[in-house]
Amino acid sequence: MSRTKRVWLTSMGVVVVVASISSRAVVEPPAPLEREGDRAASAYADGEVLEQLRRLAAIPGGSSRDIAAFLAHPASPGETLFPFDLLLLSQKDDEFVTAAYRFERDASLIWRTGDYWGRVCRQYVVQPPRVTSETVECPPNTPEWPAGRGD
Numbered sequence: 001m002s003r004t005k006r007v008w009l010t011s012m013g014v015v016v017v018v019a020s021i022s023s024r025a026v027v028e029p030p031a032p033l034e035r036e037g038d039r040a041a042s043a044y045a046d047g048e049v050l051e052q053l054r055r056l057a058a059i060p061g062g063s064s065r066d067i068a069a070f071l072a073h074p075a076s077p078g079e080t081l082f083p084f085d086l087l088l089l090s091q092k093d094d095e096f097v098t099a100a101y102r103f104e105r106d107a108s109l110i111w112r113t114g115d116y117w118g119r120v121c122r123q124y125v126v127q128p129p130r131v132t133s134e135t136v137e138c139p140p141n142t143p144e145w146p147a148g149r150g151d
Contacts, residue, residue, distance in 0.1 A: 037104035037118020042135075044084050045100035045122045050133050057128040064094055067126050071098050085146035089121070089139060096124045099142050117145035 049071075056062055056070060071088040083103040090097045102118040121138040124131060 035104070035116070035118055037102045037116055038120055039118070040102035040104065041084075041100045041118040041120040044102055045098070045120055046133060048084075049086060049098070049100060049122075050124070050131065053124055053126060053131045054129075057126050057131050062128060064091070064126065067096060067124075071096055071124075085117075087143070087146055089142060094126050096126065097136060097139075098122050098124065099138060101146050119144065 068091050085101040087099045099121050104116055104118055121136050123134045123136045
């Protein structure tokens, strides 16, 4: 194979790869930047909160009122140092939409972002003894931080 032909084939291969990458960048929206606090709030919602909901759902004779009471109760009543909180946003039958929060102190030496609350929203469906969880977009009126904790 001649040198010219190899250069031409290599150039065409590069063009195909660049075109493929460029088309994906234009077609696919970029993923939102996720803060450390948002990841920690997500772990809290998918860990401790989901586990407690499963415990409540396993209680014979338990009701959706018990679930709503748990979700509506602040995770840390009266404490300002507890870094997690939970807010019940809405309830329809056995579906509960919540916002889970995680307080993050600015520990970065390079990026000074300040202290903030990470936030994530979940929809829990409680059909005893089963509980499922799904990530949902936080409604526009969802507070950036829990009431009484930074306002």
